[in-house]
Amino acid sequence: MSTPTTLFEKVWTDHVVVEETMATPAVLYIDLHIVHEVTTPQAFSVLRSQGLPVRRPDLTLATLDHSTPTTPVSTFKDLLVAGEGAANQVRQMEQNCEDFGLDLLGFGSGSRGIVHVIGPELGATQPGKTIVCGDSHSSTHGAFGALAFGIGTTEVGHVLATQCLLQRKPKTLAINVDGALPPGVTAKDLILAVIGKIGVDGGTGHVIEYRGDAIRALDMEARMTICNMSIEGGARAGMIAPDDTTIEYLQGRPRVPQGAEWEAGVARWQGLRTDDGARFDKSVTINASKLTPMVTFGTNPGMVVGIDEPVPDATDASFRKALDYMQVEPGKPMTEAAVDIVFVGSCTNGRLSDIEEAARVLEGRKIAPGVRMLVVPGSEQVKAAAEARGLDKVIIAAGAEWREAGCSMCIGMNGDIAQPGQLSVSTSNRNFEGRQGIGARTVLASPATAAASAVAGHVADPRSYA
Amino acid sequence: MNPVTTIRSRTVALPTRDIDTDQIIAARFLTTTSKDGLGKNAFFDLRYNKDGSLNEDFVLNRPAAEGCRILVAGNNFGCGSSREHAPWALLDYGFEAVISTEIADIFRSNSLKNGLVAIVVDVETHRWLLDNPGAEITIDVESTTITLPDGSAIEFAMDGFARHCLLEGIDQLGFLSKQQERIEMFEEARSWKP
Numbered sequence A: 001m002s003t004p005t006t007l008f009e010k011v012w013t014d015h016v017v018v019e020e021t022m023a024t025p026a027v028l029y030i031d032l033h034i035v036h037e038v039t040t041p042q043a044f045s046v047l048r049s050q051g052l053p054v055r056r057p058d059l060t061l062a063t064l065d066h067s068t069p070t071t072p073v074s075t076f077k078d079l080l081v082a083g084e085g086a087a088n089q090v091r092q093m094e095q096n097c098e099d100f101g102l103d104l105l106g107f108g109s110g111s112r113g114i115v116h117v118i119g120p121e122l123g124a125t126q127p128g129k130t131i132v133c134g135d136s137h138s139s140t141h142g143a144f145g146a147l148a149f150g151i152g153t154t155e156v157g158h159v160l161a162t163q164c165l166l167q168r169k170p171k172t173l174a175i176n177v178d179g180a181l182p183p184g185v186t187a188k189d190l191i192l193a194v195i196g197k198i199g200v201d202g203g204t205g206h207v208i209e210y211r212g213d214a215i216r217a218l219d220m221e222a223r224m225t226i227c228n229m230s231i232e233g234g235a236r237a238g239m240i241a242p243d244d245t246t247i248e249y250l251q252g253r254p255r256v257p258q259g260a261e262w263e264a265g266v267a268r269w270q271g272l273r274t275d276d277g278a279r280f281d282k283s284v285t286i287n288a289s290k291l292t293p294m295v296t297f298g299t300n301p302g303m304v305v306g307i308d309e310p311v312p313d314a315t316d317a318s319f320r321k322a323l324d325y326m327q328v329e330p331g332k333p334m335t336e337a338a339v340d341i342v343f344v345g346s347c348t349n350g351r352l353s354d355i356e357e358a359a360r361v362l363e364g365r366k367i368a369p370g371v372r373m374l375v376v377p378g379s380e381q382v383k384a385a386a387e388a389r390g391l392d393k394v395i396i397a398a399g400a401e402w403r404e405a406g407c408s409m410c411i412g413m414n415g416d417i418a419q420p421g422q423l424s425v426s427t428s429n430r431n432f433e434g435r436q437g438i439g440a441r442t443v444l445a446s447p448a449t450a451a452a453s454a455v456a457g458h459v460a461d462p463r464s465y466a
Numbered sequence B: 001m002n003p004v005t006t007i008r009s010r011t012v013a014l015p016t017r018d019i020d021t022d023q024i025i026a027a028r029f030l031t032t033t034s035k036d037g038l039g040k041n042a043f044f045d046l047r048y049n050k051d052g053s054l055n056e057d058f059v060l061n062r063p064a065a066e067g068c069r070i071l072v073a074g075n076n077f078g079c080g081s082s083r084e085h086a087p088w089a090l091l092d093y094g095f096e097a098v099i100s101t102e103i104a105d106i107f108r109s110n111s112l113k114n115g116l117v118a119i120v121v122d123v124e125t126h127r128w129l130l131d132n133p134g135a136e137i138t139i140d141v142e143s144t145t146i147t148l149p150d151g152s153a154i155e156f157a158m159d160g161f162a163r164h165c166l167l168e169g170i171d172q173l174g175f176l177s178k179q180q181e182r183i184e185m186f187e188e189a190r191s192w193k194p
């Protein structure tokens, strides 16, 4: 009998072109490369200067998301809303795609959107694939049992030119989530709790596999939210073994194989799981049934508390600096913090179910006076699907803004930012100093918590708005 | 990439832990299409006050930091995004090496590919370096050692391939391109096609 192996090891082994040795890393084949306007210009310049083509345009998915306005775009002038640098970057991406023969999912294509939203939605993300993108939240695609991780621009150039990367094999970390999430507690709350437990560097050097009953019970969009934030625990990738939920989600999507190839794919995917007795380098267990809605209080995603718990006391200078920046007091719950701006969107929580979750809270209510709320769909498809359900009307009637697809306030590159000192409740993934604008104070939360906070005017428990 | 063999410099210490890539180079400076000129925006929100004036209290703005090419940072330096603009900005600013007790995976990989020597040391050495900012130390990539002012040498771990690339100034794309035949064979032989 062969040695039991983990899901990660199975996918890794299947993509090794040249084995690693002491002297050299492995050459790893990449099945899907997603590219966007911000982390690729310098890579295309290298290809140009060396006279190299893109080796596999058919395995490359190109879109525009990071520095695009969330107001409608049809002319260059519309792009300038996001600033001249951003507008030029978009134009250069369009040119690069044309010059290198890449099919760009651009404005009005109906398929444009955040890199990690469109991959799954088009069915390009599939179990067992290796997937990379010049964005650290590439870990999202691991929700399908793919090995997916973020890379730098030099590596973007490597994949464009050779469809391969030089990689050392990472270690493995099992995160077992037992029990069931209580009503009103979501995948976002769960992953924030996980990061709070392992710390922002707990996964460094590791690939996480999320396992256990609470994970199996999640739908695909919730699984994507979980895997998305693996990088916030320091891990480059997070994976969940594919099952019937995965296959059901993928069936009929435009880029999945058809007919006999689909059948073969399904058969192969069903074998993609960790064998009994396989060893992980580390493992952590969490009980989901004890969790409450979670919010961050500091300046990294590991500084997190339950919505009704007090903010802990500072333990060192870095912690104190974070509390000072956030203007929060230890000993008090975050529900006392007044809210200026609320953002629902991003590759963490910008899919249809997230917008539905926010709309359920907003339905028949108004956001508090003085609060601004932006709801930004993760893709043009998400936007269309939400509008088909009338969610845009609910959102607008509540006094929030319904925008065009993009990264928006997750990274604040397109002019969608919070003002200095403002408190933002955000469904994105990073509460770093200045992430959402100079001096902006970010509280990470689920879409339900974000919407409840917009209505209340302070950080609020969504369970009171069910 | 130019070969990197030894770096001899005074150090500057930034003891805060979990310094993320957004602090190293904020997103609003990423709307560039080149690698050049990012140094002026490195640590921008720490170096400048809200009114645009220089923050004299920030360690990099103090006269002692002038000309320091080695940054000693708190644990888990470079966490966060995959932006290679972070090492580009640090190099352009004038840093040649970063030392911490832990350096985030993607940042470290990006740094080494650009000749920014990212080094992880033990807690004790780190403590000493943080407590003695301005110490003149020597980093030797060949022997993977740091030599402290008293002459004691501390070894650090570095992946053999990364070390080789630094010493020889090897461009990894050239190395990968030489695998062309193996890559084609792999594509041919696969049992399934993506």
Ligand code: SF4
Pocket: A065, A066, A114, A115, A116, A135, A136, A137, A346, A347, A348, A406, A407, A410, A411, A428, A429
């Ligand atoms: S939404 Fe945020 S994290 Fe996701 S791809 Fe865009 S910038 Fe990156």
